[in-house]
């Protein structure tokens with residue numbers, strides 16, 4: 001499996017707090033990577049830095065298939081994304097990345113199918129076409145019949161499955177999930193993480209997921225342990 005996204009020497013400081021102290025990480029195609037560690041160890045900072053949401057103070061985030069904004073790319077076919085301008089970065093996040101958060105962050109006034117269609121509409125697809133493509137995701141994710149429901153009319157697990165569909169609809173290269181099961185009970189967590197890992201693998205996307213839950217992490221191919229802003233351990237997972 002070839003690498004699609006890499007962080008090299010990532011450093012991020014908040015005042016006197018070092019959230020990332022020089023982290024190296026590689027994300028491979030179709031790979032699922034869980035990031036675990038104690039509270040405050042830097043997990044979310046790492047995920048957000050890889051996703052181009054937080055800019056590191058030092059180090060680089062490289063994405064395959066991107067051109068660097070200035071100068072020579074670091075290697076053929078790779079581009080640095082940590083130093084891109086805000087407009088280019090947000091366009092890149094929309095095109096190449098998908099996101100699932102702890103609380104689905106669905107738009108409450110839109111039906112589920114339009115929530116899923118939103119990334120396609122933001123890319124300029126006409127509403128009808130975007131919704132038609134979005135509907136394809138409902139059956140595989142066990143959401144058939146719920147297309148017209150508003151997020152307030154969905155259970156927590158259903159809302160997360162809609163969020164998974166929204167993250168995947170635009171065929172991203174990498175899906176980032178920050179505590180995607182954090183608000184769910186154990187049984188629903190298992191269902192959601194199984195669907196998340198299965199659906200990302202099916203589409204060929206890589207998955208980077210922060211979780212506190214070792215049972216959830218075990219569904220990923222690899223588990224990274226983060227402690228005090230550093231990688232303290234790396235293991236292949238048991239269930240995946």
Ligand SMILES: Nc1ncnc2c1ncn2[C@@H]1O[C@H](COP(=O)(O)OP(=O)(O)OP(=O)(O)O)[C@@H](O)[C@H]1O
Pocket residue numbers: 014017018019037038039040041042043044045046
């Ligand atoms: N915007 C910020 N301003 C100041 N300090 C921050 C900020 N974001 C994170 N930090 C600090 O950086 C460190 C790492 O935070 P981060 O959120 O990455 O940890 P985490 O491992 O995801 O924690 P948790 O499991 O509690 O969500 C913590 O000490 C945190 O307080």
